[in-house]
Amino acid sequence: MYQHQLHQQINQCVKDKDFPEGDAGILFHTRFIANGAAIKALYDEIYGSHPKAAESFGRLLSIITRGFIDRPDAMKDGDDEKLDQGHWFLSNSITGMSLYVDRFCGTLTDMESKLDYLRRLGVNLLHLMPVFESPPNESDGGYAVSDYRSVDLRFGTLEDLRRLRQHMSDRNMFLMLDIVVNHTSHHHEWARKAKQGIEGFQDYYYMYGNRDLPDRFERGMPEIFPESSPGNFTYCKEINKWVMTVFHNYQWDLNYTNPAVLLEMLDTIFFYGNLGVDILRIDAPAFIWKQLGTTCQNLPQAHTLLRLIKQCVQVAMPGMAILGEAIVAPKEIMKYFGTGLFTARECDLAYGATHMALQWDALATGDTRVMLAAQHEILQKPYGTTWITYTRCHDDIGLGYDDYMIQHAGFDPFQHRKFLMEYYSGVYAASPAAGALFSVNPKTNDARISGSLASLCGLEKALLSEDPAAIDRATGRIIMMQAHSFLIGGIPMIFYGDEAGYTNDYSYLDDPGKSYDNRWMHRPVIDWERNKRIDDEGSIEGRVYKSTRRLIAIRNKLPMIADAKNLTWLTPHNIHVAGYLRTLEDRRVYCLFNFSDQQQSLTWQVFKEHGAISERLLDHWSQQEYSLGANYESMVLAPYQFIILEPQPTS
Ligand code: GLC
Numbered sequence: 163m164y165q166h167q168l169h170q171q172i173n174q175c176v177k178d179k180d181f182p183e184g185d186a187g188i189l190f191h192t193r194f195i196a197n198g199a200a201i202k203a204l205y206d207e208i209y210g211s212h213p214k215a216a217e218s219f220g221r222l223l224s225i226i227t228r229g230f231i232d233r234p235d236a237m238k239d240g241d242d243e244k245l246d247q248g249h250w251f252l253s254n255s256i257t258g259m260s261l262y263v264d265r266f267c268g269t270l271t272d273m274e275s276k277l278d279y280l281r282r283l284g285v286n287l288l289h290l291m292p293v294f295e296s297p298p299n300e301s302d303g304g305y306a307v308s309d310y311r312s313v314d315l316r317f318g319t320l321e322d323l324r325r326l327r328q329h330m331s332d333r334n335m336f337l338m339l340d341i342v343v344n345h346t347s348h349h350h351e352w353a354r355k356a357k358q359g360i361e362g363f364q365d366y367y368y369m370y371g372n373r374d375l376p377d378r379f380e381r382g383m384p385e386i387f388p389e390s391s392p393g394n395f396t397y398c399k400e401i402n403k404w405v406m407t408v409f410h411n412y413q414w415d416l417n418y419t420n421p422a423v424l425l426e427m428l429d430t431i432f433f434y435g436n437l438g439v440d441i442l443r444i445d446a447p448a449f450i451w452k453q454l455g456t457t458c459q460n461l462p463q464a465h466t467l468l469r470l471i472k473q474c475v476q477v478a479m480p481g482m483a484i485l486g487e488a489i490v491a492p493k494e495i496m497k498y499f500g501t502g503l504f505t506a507r508e509c510d511l512a513y514g515a516t517h518m519a520l521q522w523d524a525l526a527t528g529d530t531r532v533m534l535a536a537q538h539e540i541l542q543k544p545y546g547t548t549w550i551t552y553t554r555c556h557d558d559i560g561l562g563y564d565d566y567m568i569q570h571a572g573f574d575p576f577q578h579r580k581f582l583m584e585y586y587s588g589v590y591a592a593s594p595a596a597g598a599l600f601s602v603n604p605k606t607n608d609a610r611i612s613g614s615l616a617s618l619c620g621l622e623k624a625l626l627s628e629d630p631a632a633i634d635r636a637t638g639r640i641i642m643m644q645a646h647s648f649l650i651g652g653i654p655m656i657f658y659g660d661e662a663g664y665t666n667d668y669s670y671l672d673d674p675g676k677s678y679d680n681r682w683m684h685r686p687v688i689d690w691e692r693n694k695r696i697d698d699e700g701s702i703e704g705r706v707y708k709s710t711r712r713l714i715a716i717r718n719k720l721p722m723i724a725d726a727k728n729l730t731w732l733t734p735h736n737i738h739v740a741g742y743l744r745t746l747e748d749r750r751v752y753c754l755f756n757f758s759d760q761q762q763s764l765t766w767q768v769f770k771e772h773g774a775i776s777e778r779l780l781d782h783w784s785q786q787e788y789s790l791g792a793n794y795e796s797m798v799l800a801p802y803q804f805i806i807l808e809p810q811p812t813s
Pocket of ligand 1: 302303305306342409445446487556557
């Protein structure tokens with residue numbers, strides 16, 4: 163719809179003296195006009211009645227234009243290529259790794275020499291955990307940012323980051339970085355100015371002169387770190403005010419009712435985009451809008467802000483995809499892909515946190531029913547969006563799926579979660595797992611789980627007991643868990659160290675900046691001497707590495723693994739086995755996983771459930787060929803075995 167005033171404003175923007183001539187400029191102008199009305203409507207929903215609404219909107223349009231003008235030509239070309247491909251991030255040939263530069267190898271410059279290690283494994287997307295300035299002992303792993311535009315000295319400089327990006331481009335690698343939108347460090351310039359009482363800066367945060375409003379807010383707000391940082395407000399003695407701090411007490415929540423905050427963030431988003439970011443991870447978006455009387459999570463305005471950001475990014479740098487890090491209830495996660503008119507127009511990607519936790523549920527119980535009970539909701543994800551699939555990341559594992567999913571399998575939700583917590587924290591004696599409870603909340607009996615993939619799968623205890631059979635079982639679990647998440651659709655994100663079977667690293671206990679947070683136990687320091695063992699196939703490192711690499715290679719060659727909303731759950735008639743069918747045109751692949759420590763049988767019926775298929779099936783994992791027999795014949799899966807079966811053409 164033509165909106166005279168708005169379109170005049172947009173036309174004015176492209177008259178900027180630096181605006182590029184030629185096709186790129188024309189395309190930008192077209193996108194701007196096409197998305198302009200949506201941008202205006204979303205903006206007005208939040209800021210329409212703000213006294214500075216009009217002035218700030220004008221600035222927003224200039225920021226979008228500047229973001230595009232500053233975009234290097236090679237990135238503009240990259241945008242066009244991605245647009246031509248359409249939904250480039252759904253591909254089956256992208257695999258990521260998430261890592262802390264300092265713990266992985268040292269600095270951004272050192273990282274250059276590790277790119278070949280990643281490429282050899284098959285990783286072509288690098289998620290650098292936060293590298294921007296953050297106070298050493300109050301850093302939350304870099305998620306307490308004190309300067310969004312300076313690289314922290316311990317990693318190097320902005321120039322080093324740019325050079326690394328160039329080396330990555332030379333190897334056809336994608337880059338993912340975080341933007342921490344919900345809060346800043348209390349050492350950020352805005353917070354420092356707020357502490358000095360400089361006009362305007364206290365409006366960047368939520369600050370109150372007494373406990374009245376904080377107490378009222380607290381009634382609805384859950385605590386995120388009840389052990390290390392209880393409550394949601396922190397007293398600031400410099401100004402004698404209570405500041406909202408939902409995460410740690412040194413992370414001050416930003417106030418998005420102030421349009422200046424949104425504009426600052428948008429400008430920073432474009433700055434990151436122009437460093438060459440392909441996937442922008444928006445940290446903790448569920449928290450960005452606060453409203454008295456609510457939990458201050460997942461509010462509609464948070465979605466409006468994300469949609470607004472997405473529309474602006476689509477105009478200025480359409481090749482950059484948006485990942486929403488919303489680790490919330492299953493139904494709520496889904497909303498970050500957009501709803502109604504904005505379906506598939508909010509975040510392009512979200513973490514498959516529900517499925518991740520459910521895989522751990524199935525592994526502990528050897529029973530896949532709770533995992534399956536959740537799938538009808540997970541399958542609601544709209545076409546054109548996808549998951550980051552993962553087994554472990556830098557954060558804890560939360561058992562936040564719904565009670566009814568647990569009840570569906572016949573378990574009591576409270577007892578079931580208690581069992582899982584005891585199983586993974588090592589309280590339950592028969593458990594092979596070595597992890598710990600994170601953020602125990604005695605008021606709600608809630609807790610999450612820390613621990614590395616290998617330790618939670620039993621490798622740490624198995625190595626201690628020097629029991630070869632237990633070591634085999636543990637490596638079997640590790641690979642099966644990875645396979646399940648690599649093949650389900652979405653971009654697999656490996657957490658560094660997991661490719662070589664790293665167990666928990668307890669050195670964090672000696673560091674006062676980390677010892678209060680046991681998530682550091684699963685954020686290892688890589689020992690490159692030890693990593694040389696990846697070439698020794700007899701070593702644990704070699705076994706895990708080789709299997710991980712093979713899984714990536716298999717994924718890359720099977721186009722039906724791309725996420726085209728092409729997944730159907732199978733009915734294996736065996737609660738210990740989960741399986742899904744992935745299809746693309748006339749190609750299919752049946753992926754089946756035995757989550758139990760016992761041998762399990764399947765009837766061939768499972769392969770006939772979705773229409774007749776060829777009698778010959780090849781398991782891409784073992785390279786073994788199977789022939790489809792009569793229904794009563796069964797197929798046997800060893801403990802933790804999985805198969806990736808593709809029907810073969812009949813000769
Ligand atoms: C995200 C990060 C987590 C951090 C939190 C606060 O959830 O993944 O590590 O503690 O945000 O920034």
